[in-house]
Amino acid sequence: MIYKALKIPLKSGRFVVILNESDASDLGVREGDRLKIKCGRNQVIATVQITKDMIKSGFVGLSDIVAAELNIKDGEVEVTPFSKPKSVEYIKKKMLGECLTAEEIRAIVFDIVRNSLSEVEIASFVISSMLKGMSFDEIEWLTRAMIESGERIYFETSNVVDKHSIGGVPGNKISLIIVPTVAAAGLLIPKTASRAITSASGTADTMEVLADVNLSVDEIKEIVEKVGGVIAWGGATNIAPADDKIIRVENPLSIDPRPQLLASVMAKKVAVGARFVALDIPIGEGTKVTSSDAARKLANDFIELGKRFGVEIAAAITYGGQPIGRSVGPALEAKEALKTMEDRRGSSSLIEKALGIAGLIFEISGLATDGYAYARKIFESGKTLEKFKEIIAAQGGDEKIKSEDIPVGDKKFVLTSNTEGAVVAVNNKAIVKIARAAGAPKDKGAGVYIHKKRGEVVKVGEPILTIYAEKDWKLDKAIEVARRENPIIVSGMVLEVIRGGVKV
Amino acid sequence: MIYKALKIPLKSGRFVVILNESDASDLGVREGDRLKIKCGRNQVIATVQITKDMIKSGFVGLSDIVAAELNIKDGEVEVTPFSKPKSVEYIKKKMLGECLTAEEIRAIVFDIVRNSLSEVEIASFVISSMLKGMSFDEIEWLTRAMIESGERIYFETSNVVDKHSIGGVPGNKISLIIVPTVAAAGLLIPKTASRAITSASGTADTMEVLADVNLSVDEIKEIVEKVGGVIAWGGATNIAPADDKIIRVENPLSIDPRPQLLASVMAKKVAVGARFVALDIPIGEGTKVTSSDAARKLANDFIELGKRFGVEIAAAITYGGQPIGRSVGPALEAKEALKTMEDRRGSSSLIEKALGIAGLIFEISGLATDGYAYARKIFESGKTLEKFKEIIAAQGGDEKIKSEDIPVGDKKFVLTSNTEGAVVAVNNKAIVKIARAAGAPKDKGAGVYIHKKRGEVVKVGEPILTIYAEKDWKLDKAIEVARRENPIIVSGMVLEVIRGGVKV
The missing domain is CATH 1.20.970.10 (Transferase, Pyrimidine Nucleoside Phosphorylase; Chain C)
Known part of the structure; x- marks a missing residue:
């Protein structure tokens, strides 16, 4: 049936069509049913919402993305009921x-x-x-379907590389250092990154503080061919587009099942044409992969899956028992990464790890035998920073930006130690909970800064953690979480006193 | 923060609040986040949708059910972000x-x-x-939580009974005969029924063809105290209200897991004050419970769960290898049930089963030792029909209605046999698929009428099945399903010919 289309300014991620109740009854559809809406050669399957008088009979209301997908202004559309798919x-x-x-x-x-x-x-x-x-064959098919249902990038050279970190360790901003280091060596690295699923900031969330990450496939190709590297949000491209829709349901549940994990990572790497991929699998209490056995199994799964697609994979099992660097949350992490490149020094957990993974890429792609030393030389020469600024500029950011210019949330709370001693544990999950309660990753300036990490000495009243937020109520919530969760455990230096063979 | 409320005529089953994008940003919420909306002493948790200019800053749009729940017209509401619940x-x-x-x-x-x-x-x-x-304790807790989160009915007498059929067999319209039969004997039967989950018509869908099933707890109590019985839609009451929301997600997936099944049935029976409950567990190919072992296990689970709530349960394992009676779909089933009571005869599968379950209720409640004979007497005396009309009238229906007055879908298709022989199988699942494709249970007049059941003889060109629909496109879809699914299998009477010891 033919209806007049009305754009309804609903910024919904869902495909929604709003019908008058008499039209709904004519079409024989109820709320939540599906309709196929055609306009010229474009068509969309949308979910029905019903109204008494918001939309008159003879009209259909189309939400923002439905109108965009159909590429219409106000015109006519053909509407037919769409049964449940097979x-x-x-x-x-x-x-x-x-x-x-x-x-x-x-x-x-x-x-x-x-x-x-x-x-x-x-x-x-x-x-x-x-x-x-899922069986291995099912995972391969899932990967192929994810690749084939989206766009691909074809480069003319074969020295296309990539990296991927399995999530779970907070503050893992290493891609911001790896990508320019690798690109500075002449390799092409079209890094498409995710937004946070269960973490406080995904690489795309962090990079977005500095530059535009909403890039099309054509823009990614152009930028990589020009400056060697890019850090783009995968969800803005049409590369493996199923993944972003799967993440939409995983996100509220904070889950990340193995079949979808393997398939989505591999699909993205194959779709951008990567031949050599370094994987970072952090292990330790509170990370996604908790034992080295599980990490080895996951690494082997990836290597095996890579073979089915002609991609050579090397995996590094990394220490993930506490956050990488000292900051967690988009703006705080961007700030720390940039400062580390500016100073050519900083948190050793950040530098060692970033250069270790970059080195692995140099080794599997045949560029160096001691990849780490090769990466270190590039980093210390300042070429990493120089390349990073080229990438920022190519992605529409301000290449003159300094780390001190990056704003963070103006609502702050400093947690201080009430004992003297040394930090014996930084609880990853608690840190993430606090940062998320504070608003990360949605609020860019929200997050935490860790003043004292494992083994560091702390006095009574010294700050151990600062929470940043953009909204008061989120700061309050984060403080409440911090008080409940014990993010940082300080023990007195004297752990035990023994007198005359009796514990006191 | 305080906003002006605007009612938006969205007939959504979801609790939706529409915000201007600048207000959303002030509140620090995104699409899909939750907001708590307070108006006086009423409050609602609603999901955020964001608009550019449909709602002005300073206003919030509230969907029908949010406005109803808050009991406001256009006034002020207090809006606060609501974090993810524990x-x-x-x-x-x-x-x-x-x-x-x-x-x-x-x-x-x-x-x-x-x-x-x-x-x-x-x-x-x-x-x-x-x-x-789920463990048995978990199921008990689930049941208790379902009871306690809703309303209950307290009757002054203890002769309150109930029945429940586990779904899976199409055309199971027995409650329409059981309830009046039991009520005619002086017992109280406050039957709350479901709408279809996986079937083509739930008892509530069927009864709705004849009377109002959207009754409140007070109305149910009043009607039962007046005429002895009622057939109401449980979802319209606030009895075990969680169940209906669970069904909303089970429905599109056509699933009905055991813990939710046990808990929801038991919660409803306890909440209406039933002391004696007869269960009907159909078994056979294509039903929900496929073996008598599984049926016995389920029966024992129910009996055990009943003990924890002081409810005596008897379960009948019934034959469910083909539909009960000849009709499937709301209007067709209501018509058949009414005609059976008018004629005091009809499909033996329908009459035997209805009176068998009614008889079980008479036995466990101590009213009769031969419950079936007792039920049969009531049915044949015409008291069942008389009581059913009293119930219809009490529920706001037309007590003068005759079965021939009930309209069914005016789009029809008759499937005829292309062989001569006997029906060897009626495929329950195929029948349901056809009826649902035709529009049942949403379209009341949609469904199928089975002309030939198992063992009945059929000639070439004779009708075996009539499909009814209200919409042409649904009829087409149902015909397509019918052609693919082989709902009724006819075999030639001569199954095998043997000549001189050689099969031909």
């Missing part, structure tokens, strides 16, 4: 623990991409994959 | 396979009831309970 049955099959075929997985992924599945249906797929698992 | 952590705990405590389950159920959990979060809870299971 892929819902395949999701139920996975829920019952059965293996899916390549075609079934492809159908699910393509339906996710074209918005034919609801969030509840996508969540069911993700949770079932997590609880029932 | 119960999300408990859902993750269940996702990881851990047991939940009574308090954790209580928190989840109460958050479901007060709309603090999103559909994705509720779906995660349901799917995790399904895939990871």
Whole structure:
């Protein structure tokens, strides 16, 4: 049936169509049903909302992204009811623990991409994959479907490299140092990064403080060909677009199941044309991968999956028992990374790790035999900073920016120590909870700065942690979390006193 | 912060609040975040949608149910950001396979009831309970939380009874006969019924064709005290209100996990004050419970759970290998049930089963030793029909209605047999798929009528199935499903010919 389209300024991430109740009844649809909306050659599957008098009969209201996708102003659209897609049955099959075929997985992924599945249906797929698992073949098919349902970048050279960190360790801003270091050596590194899923800041959130990360595939290609590297938000491209929609349901649940993890990482690397990929798998209490056995298994899974796509992978198992560097949260992390490059010194956990992973890339791509030394030389020469500023400029940022110019949240709270002693633990999960309660990653200036890390000595009344927020109520919430969660544990230097063989 | 409220005529089942983007930024919330909205003593947790110019700064748009829940016209409301509830952590705990405590389950159920959990979060809870299971204690706690988070009915007598059919067999319209039969015998039966989850018509959908099923707890009590019985939609009451919200996420996935099944049935029975409950567990190919072992296990689970609440339960394992009676779909089923009572005869599968379950109620409540004979006598005397009309009238329906007056879908398609033989199978799942594709249960007049059931003889060209629909496109879809699914299998009477010891 033909309706007049009205743009409704709803900035919804969902594809929504608003119908008058009499039209809904004519079409035989109810709230939550799906409609196919066609305008010329463009079409969208949208979810029905029903109104009594907001939209008159004969009209349909289209939310921002529906109107954008159809590329219409106010005109006519053809509307037809759209039945539940077949892929819902395949999701139920996975829920019952059965293996899916390549075609079934492809159908699910393509339906996710074209918005034919609801969030509840996508969540069911993700949770079932997590609880029932997927075979290696299924993961390969999931990867292929993710690649094929999106855009790809083809470079003319074969020295395209990439890196990926499995999340779980807070403050892991290493990409901001690795990308310019690698690019400074003449390799191409089209790094597409995620926004935070369970962390306080994803690399894309952090880079966004300094430059535009919402880049198209064409812009990424152009920038990489020009300056050698880029740090872009993958979700803004059409590379493996299913991933971002899957993240939308994983995010509120703070989950990241293995099949989706393997497939989404690999799909993005293959889609940008990477031939050599270094993986960073942090382990330790509170990280995503908690044992070295699990890390080795994950590394081998990635290496095996890489072989199926002609990608050589090397994985580094890294120490993730406490945050990398001292800052957690988008603006605080961007500030710390930039300052480290400016000073050519800083937190050793940050520098050692970034140059270690950069070195791994140099080794597998055949550029150096001692990759770490090679990376260190570039970093200390100042070429890393120089290249980073080129990248910032190429991404539309201010290449003259200094670390001291980066603003952070103006609501602050300093946590001080009430004992004298040494820090025996920095609790990753607690740090992330505090930073998220303070507003990170949504509020760029929110986060925490850790004054004292493991092994450092602290006196009574000395600051151990500063919380930054943009909103008072979020600061209050973060303080409450900090008080409950014991983010930093200080023990008296004297741990035990023994007199005459009796503990006191 | 204080905003002016504007009612937005969005008939959404979700609690939605629409904010101007500048106000959203002030509050530090994004799309999908939660806000607490207070108006006097009423408050609601609603999900944020953001607009550029639909709502001006300083105003908030409230969807129909938010405005109704707050009981406001256009006035002022207090709006505060609402962080993710603790119960999300408990859902993750269940996702990881851990047991939940009574308090954790209580928190989840109460958050479901007060709309603090999103559909994705509720779906995660349901799917995790399904895939990871729940202990018996957890199920008891789930039941208690479901009861306590809603309204209850207290009757002054103790002869309150109830019945429940586990779904899975199409056309199971027996409650329409059981309730008046039992009420005619002087027992009180406050039957609250569901709408369809995976079936083509729930008892509430079917009864709604004849009378109002959207009754409050006070109305149910009043009607039952007046005429002895009622058939109301549970979701319209505030009895175990969590269930209806859980069904909202189960419905699109067509799932019905055991913990939620046990808890929701028991919660409703306890909440209406039932002391004696008869359960109908259909088994057979295509039903929800497929083996008699599984049925016995489920029956024992119910009996055991009943003991924890002082409810005596008897379960009947019934034949569910093909539909009950000949009709499937709301209007068609209401028509068949009414006609059966008018004629005091009809499909034996319908009459035998309804009177069998009614008889079980008479036996456990001590009213009769041969319950079936007792029920049959009432039915044949015409008292069942008489009482049913009293119930229809008490529920605001037309007590003079005759079965022939009930309208069904005017789009029809008759499937005929292309062979001569006998029906060897009626495929329940295929029948349901066809009826649902035709529009049932949403479109009341949609469904199927089965002309030939198992063992019945059919000639070439004779009708075996009629599909009814209200919309052409749904009829087309249903025909397509019918052609693919083989709902009714006819075999030639001569199954095999043997000549001289050789099969031909």
